[in-house]
Amino acid sequence: MKKILVVDDSSVQRKMIHQIIKQAGFENDVLEAGNGEDAIQVLGTNFKEVGLILCDWHMPEMNGVEFIAGVAKVQAVAEIPVVMVTTAGTEEKLKQAYSVHPNLKGYVVKPFTSEKLRTIIAPLLESTS
């Protein structure tokens, strides 16, 4: 079963997302990273096991859009589905995210309901399992 990589600088937000995944009945292991640079490290050693990336935008060191732009350029990880989970909810930000990562599969604006996140990630997890 593929793992889910949650990239968010807030440990509380990472815990909440992890809990939503568990409550939805998905048994996928969750990997965590606090910013884009950490996420690159995690992907570097686990890229074959990761089946979904959930990524925040505003983070220190390397933000979410810089990270997903980098992911899109590396063949080995470019096909991993990515969902942005962020407070950055303007149309400009949404267009920017889709422009840097053509394989972006969803854009969830915080605050979000558990149901909304479940609806978006469920088909992505089923297709990678």
Place this chain on the structure above:
Amino acid sequence: MAELKRVGPSLQKSALIASVKSIVTTTCHEKLSCEPALKTGHIKWNDKHKMIIRSKDRGFEGPSVVSAIGLFLSDKHVTKGLPCGAVVLFSDEYYVRKLMSSSGLLGGDVSDPGVIVDFCSELCNMITGGLINRIVIEGYQEILMTAPITNREEIPDGIAFNPDYTEYIEFVFSLWDKHVFTIVLTLSAIFSKEYP
């Protein structure tokens, strides 16, 4: 042409209140007891010309957590240290724990002091993000927000604000008929969207 334009007080108020309500209901499954009490005032600053941030000045006598985010027009303004505003969240620690429990997503971690600080940071982050999203919809350009600075009781260094604009709006929010958090918002003129 884009121009610097004041965000009217009614838009500032409605955008911030809508952002808070959305988080309280969506993330925490709770409801405000009533509409927030509002008042305006002038910023008090320290010797470094930063806004003084102390929860006891906002009516919190017990344990509290304070989180502050700076607002900037652009990366250039961030580099120069010239903010266009700030959002400060003052929270009663006991009731924030209750709010965290209501989310049902943090399990037994609600008593962990580190988790409370992180939760207040995230709360301030989501409130500010929601505020900006709503202002942009009303015809303004997006403004940048810094990562939250969060601490217990006060932020000793204070937070920078636009020295040419010293007004703020204070919002006092209640849940369970108790004063749970207060938000202070100061926002000077920001760029309107460019139209041909």
